[in-house]
Amino acid sequence: MTLRGRERGVAYLFLSPWALGFLAFTAGPMVVSLVLSFTDYQVLDPGSTTWVGTGNYRRALDDPVLAHSLRVTLLYAALAVPADLVLGLVLALVLNARARGMALFRTAVFLPVMIAGAAGGSVAVALLWLWIFQPRFGLLNHLLSLVGLPPQLWVYSTRLVVPSLALMSLWGVGRSMLIYLAALQRLPTDVLWAAQLDGAGPWRRFARVTLPLISPALFFNLVLDLIYALQTFTQAYVVTDGGPGDSSLFYMLYLYRNAFTYFDMGYASALAWLLFALTLALTVLVFRSARSWVFYEGSPAGR
Amino acid sequence: MHRRSELDQWLSECATRPISRRQFVERALKLGLSVPAAAALLAACGDSDDAGTTGQSAPTTARAGTLQGRVQILVGFGTGNAPAQVPVQEALAQAFMTENPGVTIEFLRVPSEARTKLTTLIAGGEPPDIVMPAGLYGISLFVDQDVWLDLGPMAERDGISLDAFLPETAAAAQVTNYFGSDAAGIVGLPVGVHDHALAYNVGLFEKAGVAPPPSDWSDASWSLEGRFLESARALTVDGAGRNPGDSGFDAGGIVQFGVGHFFREGVFYGFGGHLYDAGSKKAQFDLPGSIAGIQFAADLVNRHRVQPGTTEVASLGAGASKGNEEQFAWRAGKLAMIDMCSCDIKSPYGTDVPFEWKAAAMPAGPARRFAFLNLDVGALVKAGRNHELAWQVLKYFAVDPVAERRLAYESYGAVPPLKVNRDAFVTGIKADLPAVDPQVWINGFPSASPENESWFPAFAEVNDLVGKTFDQIIGGTAASQAMPALQQAAQAKIDEWFRTNTLPD
Numbered sequence: 009m010t011l012r013g014r015e016r017g018v019a020y021l022f023l024s025p026w027a028l029g030f031l032a033f034t035a036g037p038m039v040v041s042l043v044l045s046f047t048d049y050q051v052l053d054p055g056s057t058t059w060v061g062t063g064n065y066r067r068a069l070d071d072p073v074l075a076h077s078l079r080v081t082l083l084y085a086a087l088a089v090p091a092d093l094v095l096g097l098v099l100a101l102v103l104n105a106r107a108r109g110m111a112l113f114r115t116a117v118f119l120p121v122m123i124a125g126a127a128g129g130s131v132a133v134a135l136l137w138l139w140i141f142q143p144r145f146g147l148l149n150h151l152l153s154l155v156g157l158p159p160q161l162w163v164y165s166t167r168l169v170v171p172s173l174a175l176m177s178l179w180g181v182g183r184s185m186l187i188y189l190a191a192l193q194r195l196p197t198d199v200l201w202a203a204q205l206d207g208a209g210p211w212r213r214f215a216r217v218t219l220p221l222i223s224p225a226l227f228f229n230l231v232l233d234l235i236y237a238l239q240t241f242t243q244a245y246v247v248t249d250g251g252p253g254d255s256s257l258f259y260m261l262y263l264y265r266n267a268f269t270y271f272d273m274g275y276a277s278a279l280a281w282l283l284f285a286l287t288l289a290l291t292v293l294v295f296r297s298a299r300s301w302v303f304y305e306g307s308p309a310g311r
Numbered sequence: 312m313h314r315r316s317e318l319d320q321w322l323s324e325c326a327t328r329p330i331s332r333r334q335f336v337e338r339a340l341k342l343g344l345s346v347p348a349a350a351a352l353l354a355a356c357g358d359s360d361d362a363g364t365t366g367q368s369a370p371t372t373a374r375a376g377t378l379q380g381r382v383q384i385l386v387g388f389g390t391g392n393a394p395a396q397v398p399v400q401e402a403l404a405q406a407f408m409t410e411n412p413g414v415t416i417e418f419l420r421v422p423s424e425a426r427t428k429l430t431t432l433i434a435g436g437e438p439p440d441i442v443m444p445a446g447l448y449g450i451s452l453f454v455d456q457d458v459w460l461d462l463g464p465m466a467e468r469d470g471i472s473l474d475a476f477l478p479e480t481a482a483a484a485q486v487t488n489y490f491g492s493d494a495a496g497i498v499g500l501p502v503g504v505h506d507h508a509l510a511y512n513v514g515l516f517e518k519a520g521v522a523p524p525p526s527d528w529s530d531a532s533w534s535l536e537g538r539f540l541e542s543a544r545a546l547t548v549d550g551a552g553r554n555p556g557d558s559g560f561d562a563g564g565i566v567q568f569g570v571g572h573f574f575r576e577g578v579f580y581g582f583g584g585h586l587y588d589a590g591s592k593k594a595q596f597d598l599p600g601s602i603a604g605i606q607f608a609a610d611l612v613n614r615h616r617v618q619p620g621t622t623e624v625a626s627l628g629a630g631a632s633k634g635n636e637e638q639f640a641w642r643a644g645k646l647a648m649i650d651m652c653s654c655d656i657k658s659p660y661g662t663d664v665p666f667e668w669k670a671a672a673m674p675a676g677p678a679r680r681f682a683f684l685n686l687d688v689g690a691l692v693k694a695g696r697n698h699e700l701a702w703q704v705l706k707y708f709a710v711d712p713v714a715e716r717r718l719a720y721e722s723y724g725a726v727p728p729l730k731v732n733r734d735a736f737v738t739g740i741k742a743d744l745p746a747v748d749p750q751v752w753i754n755g756f757p758s759a760s761p762e763n764e765s766w767f768p769a770f771a772e773v774n775d776l777v778g779k780t781f782d783q784i785i786g787g788t789a790a791s792q793a794m795p796a797l798q799q800a801a802q803a804k805i806d807e808w809f810r811t812n813t814l815p816d
Contacts, residue, residue, distance in 0.1 A: 052456035144626035164622045
């Protein structure tokens with residue numbers, strides 16, 4: 009065997025644990041769920057499963073609760089994604105300054121991510137935010153009272169529950185901040201100096217030089233935030249259980265109820281694949297749009 | 312005559328050889344003996360332990376020592392996992408395993424998400440053998456999935472009749488509407504029964520000069536729209552000491568509510584509300600009683616201002632963990648009356664409360680006096696691998712008088728369902744909490760019903776709709792608008808169920 013062949017063999021050997029895990033626990037279940045989405049599979053009575061063709065998908069098109077849950081999820085995404093992108097960038101710009109003890113501040117901002125996970129959806133954090141939202145004694149209403157604003161019902165209000173959960177998602181802003189920070193620290197200083205020498209002020213340097221140069225990081229954060237937002241589950245499950253009424257019935261929560269409360273696993277599988285298709289479509293749109301606003305160093309024509 | 316000769320034979324047998332409590336009870340039930348007769352015979356048979364009062368259990372079975380295998384009991388469909396409840400369960404299991412060395416009993420404790428756990432265990436081919444204790448609501452959620460084994464044939468074979476249990480529990484053990492009104496099937500053996508009464512803060516009543524509520528369940532003056540509402544008004548106080556209806560009453564600054572932790576469904580039934588009619592296969596949400604009942608429940612919150620709404624509960628209970636806000640508010644003396652399940656007497660609702668509290672009857676609605684009856688059963692999972700062994704273990708926990716009493720009262724804090732143990736709850740509470748009169752809960756049994764938990768077609772889906780609609784009504788939507796919509800939506804779910812399912816014969 010040639011050296012190249014041996015190297016390839018060793019590479020596959022080291023890759024195989026991941027590949028086997030992926031096949032067994034990700035790809036396999038995905039294929040199975042795709043098949044199940046064309047059946048009326050009852051998880052506790054698999055023997056009675058029958059093929060229903062596209063019945064589950066047609067049912068989804070005619071399901072008003074699903075349409076409502078999709079609206080709730082998209083509203084949440086429309087609020088949470090821009091908020092995370094903007095706040096993460098602002099924090100990264102601030103924490104990119106050269107000052108004594110900056111590492112401590114960077115750690116402090118990233119620390120909540122260690123508790124919440126990348127998507128910001130841990131049960132512990134959800135319960136903590138329940139206290140922050142508490143109408144009479146919560147931290148948020150206390151802050152409002154300090155500036156003379158009236159208290160709000162937050163997650164107890166049908167109007168404010170989704171914005172409140174979007175606010176809660178900012179607990180994980182340290183993740184996007186870290187990615188921006190890495191991009192900012194790799195900025196070529198000669199380009200910024202050149203812009204400064206040409207008379208560009210701070211805002212112009214940021215808008216015309218910094219932002220285009222970190223656009224790949226912005227793009228990466230946008231894609232991740234979008235996917236996380238569409239998959240939001242824990243916050244709604246723990247904090248509101250979809251309420252008040254159905255005002256925070258996220259897509260994933262509705263999917264979960266179909267699977268494990270109504271035992272309608274076939275329909276739930278179809279919902280999972282529809283969400284996958286939606287996520288894919290939105291991601292493709294973002295990728296398509298990236299051609300016009302994401303700058304990759306060394307790419308032809310600068311883009 | 313036949314029964315008489317069997318009885319004679321049995322008496323001669325028990326005079327010549329020892330007989331276990333299990334054998335005793337099974338044979339007594341088979342012969343249809345009354346409780347006093349059975350108790351007298353137990354004494355006559357020389358069993359020194361008075362069944363149902365003292366002593367260690369003797370889990371002898373007809374196959375004692377010959378049983379082999381492993382039985383897994385899933386605990387999580389209700390009570391049973393509190394640290395104080397575990398040792399009794401473990402001790403009873405150990406006693407059975409000592410008597411039957413070939414048997415291993417394992418408890419699978421699932422403090423939350425037990426329903427999902429059961430689903431995944433069954434789907435994964437690792438079903439538990441027994442689910443215990445399981446409330447009827449949890450049982451009902453899984454009826455459509457054919458999860459439970461009908462215990463009727465094995466009970467009949469072994470001479471175990473639901474007649475051995477308190478009548479309220481026996482009826483409830485048959486998950487109404489599914490196994491048939493002729494009591495043909497048994498979904499589980501009762502292992503604990505609870506009902507609800509009203510608990511009130513004695514000091515707050517005295518301070519307000521309000522007469523205490525009656526403990527007599529037949530007192531007609533104690534009605535939801537009458538004395539109960541008047542008392543609740545007098546016991547609801549804002550920061551300046553004013554009551555609802557007083558001029559200047561600050562509805563946003565109430566510091567003490569007349570009533571809390573008071574289930575809207577109880578009011579719904581008290582006004583004649585119903586969920587489903589098995590005969591016509593129709594949802595019942597557009598009945599006048601159904602609409603008036605839930606509207607009155609909402610009025611207690613929004614119109615009369617005597618009961619806290621969701622956000623007020625969250626405020627009153629600030630400092631408590633999620634879900635325990637009302638318990639916290641009651642213990643803090645901010646709620647004058649609460650609905651108290653007998654299962655809560657030995658929980659922080661009832662013990663170590665920093666004021667004197669007493670029990671009273673639930674107030675009557677215009678249609679009936681209603682209290683919840685919560686039955687816990689031990690149910691066998693149909694997908695389980697060893698039904699016979701699981702049945703023997705379940706029988707030990709549910710039919711052996713000593714084991715049943717210890718499990719029901721000492722572990723679950725419940726009324727033991729076996730008739731022979733009917734006094735264990737009263738004597739136990741009097742010994743453990745002398746200030747509490749347990750007889751109030753016992754006297755409430757005739758008014759208690761488990762119908763809110765009884766299965767009907769599309770049970771989970773319709774209950775979801777009911778919960779959301781009731782939330783809306785409590786939130787301010789008029790019941791006259793919301794309930795017809797609920798009726799339509801629920802009926803659609805039920806009709807859909809009948810399109811793809813049939814009820815068993």
